[in-house]
Amino acid sequence: MEEERLLDLAAQYKNESFFGRYIPLEEVEKFIADFPSTQKSVLGESVLGLPIHQLNFGEGSIKVLMWSQMHGNETTTTKALIDFIGFLQSDSAEAKEILSKISFRFILMLNPDGAKKYTRKNANDVDLNRDAQRCSQPESKVFKKLYTEFQPDYCFNLHDQRTLFGVGEPAKPATVSFLAPAFNEDRDVDESRITAMQLIVYMNMSLQKIIPNQVGRYDDGFNLNCVGDTLQNLGIPTVLFEAGHFKGDYNREETRKLILIALIKSTWGLSTKTYKNTDYQEYFKIPENKKCFYDVILRNAEKRDADLAIQYKETLIDNKISFVPFLETLGNLEAYMGHQEMDVSGKKLLLNRQENLSEIAEIQEISLDGKECLVNLTKA
Numbered sequence: 001m002e003e004e005r006l007l008d009l010a011a012q013y014k015n016e017s018f019f020g021r022y023i024p025l026e027e028v029e030k031f032i033a034d035f036p037s038t039q040k041s042v043l044g045e046s047v048l049g050l051p052i053h054q055l056n057f058g059e060g061s062i063k064v065l066m067w068s069q070m071h072g073n074e075t076t077t078t079k080a081l082i083d084f085i086g087f088l089q090s091d092s093a094e095a096k097e098i099l100s101k102i103s104f105r106f107i108l109m110l111n112p113d114g115a116k117k118y119t120r121k122n123a124n125d126v127d128l129n130r131d132a133q134r135c136s137q138p139e140s141k142v143f144k145k146l147y148t149e150f151q152p153d154y155c156f157n158l159h160d161q162r163t164l165f166g167v168g169e170p171a172k173p174a175t176v177s178f179l180a181p182a183f184n185e186d187r188d189v190d191e192s193r194i195t196a197m198q199l200i201v202y203m204n205m206s207l208q209k210i211i212p213n214q215v216g217r218y219d220d221g222f223n224l225n226c227v228g229d230t231l232q233n234l235g236i237p238t239v240l241f242e243a244g245h246f247k248g249d250y251n252r253e254e255t256r257k258l259i260l261i262a263l264i265k266s267t268w269g270l271s272t273k274t275y276k277n278t279d280y281q282e283y284f285k286i287p288e289n290k291k292c293f294y295d296v297i298l299r300n301a302e303k304r305d306a307d308l309a310i311q312y313k314e315t316l317i318d319n320k321i322s323f324v325p326f327l328e329t330l331g332n333l334e335a336y337m338g339h340q341e342m343d344v345s346g347k348k349l350l351l352n353r354q355e356n357l358s359e360i361a362e363i364q365e366i367s368l369d370g371k372e373c374l375v376n377l378t379k380a
């Protein structure tokens with residue numbers, strides 16, 4: 001499938017009812033309300049008793065399981081999955097082909113408690129992506145029961161990553177990152193992992209044309225407590241998707257589109273088997289992610305010989321995510337880049353009007369006043 005067609009489909013099937021970073025369960029429930037009962041079910045409940053919904057589509061022999069918002073504050077892939085379902089329900093020839101070959105199971109929101117409070121972890125403060133072996137949490141039990149019964153041929157593990165990840169040299173934002181998780185300590189490559197790598201290479205071929213040098217490869221350190229590593233260890237080809245930052249796109253609407261494109265391309269590849277024509281070794285040529293970005297950097301302040309890094313903290317206020325600026329660090333930040341940069345050379349940097357105050361705190365205001373760069377902090 002050509003990039004032009006992928007971009008066209010992505011524009012066509014964006015669900016305009018969903019926008020921004022905050023998606024609680026009610027939004028998902030509104031979306032699935034009209035689906036026939038044969039196409040949806042409740043798999044179980046979260047810690048606080050919220051339902052975990054499953055959707056199923058297609059009648060092909062290839063079984064694909066996708067889940068999003070295992071981390072409650074990672075909603076970009078949920079939006080993309082909703083758009084993808086819209087595409088599947090359409091009259092497009094590609095959707096019909098895909099649905100004739102694939103049976104899908106989707107969990108749009110595995111962690112509804114975390115989604116509500118906009119937290120990564122669940123209501124017991126457990127990271128579900130470190131609970132794959134112990135299965136101590138109700139959400140983990142629900143998930144394990146599903147993959148044990150469904151026996152997927154492929155798994156798509158859908159996440160967001162923070163703005164601090166970059167890729168390449170000079171670094172660009174890692175807008176989309178992938179991982180074919182390891183299945184053992186030695187990070188060996190077996191048939192299942194090769195399949196995951198081929199799928200990633202297949203998606204990357206298109207993404208590179210749309211966002212050149214903004215696709216990263218996630219660190220493949222092995223941890224069997226992670227869901228992806230566990231599934232790969234069971235011999236199920238598993239791909240981790242990480243929706244990241246695109247310049248200026250804090251609502252992650254552009255990234256959402258790119259994830260949708262990746263979902264359409266990869267499932268097209270699965271249904272036509274064209275992904276098998278790729279060389280899995282190309283996977284290793286995708287540059288690794290690195291932590292090299294801050295949201296904002298003020299460069300070359302006087303006297304302190306300092307650059308100042310600001311990170312936005314995503315904060316849920318009145319059912320919306322606000323991006324609250326925090327002073328993250330001071331020092332020589334030559335090795336880092338800012339998604340936004342400002343040169344304050346020639347200006348003296350003062351924090352709360354003092355010269356030697358250094359702390360991590362919320363920023364109230366920054367003003368450039370003559371020869372001074374004044375940063376007003378809220379004391380923690």
Ligand SMILES: [Zn+2]
Nearest residue numbers: 071074159160
């Ligand atoms: Zn995550």
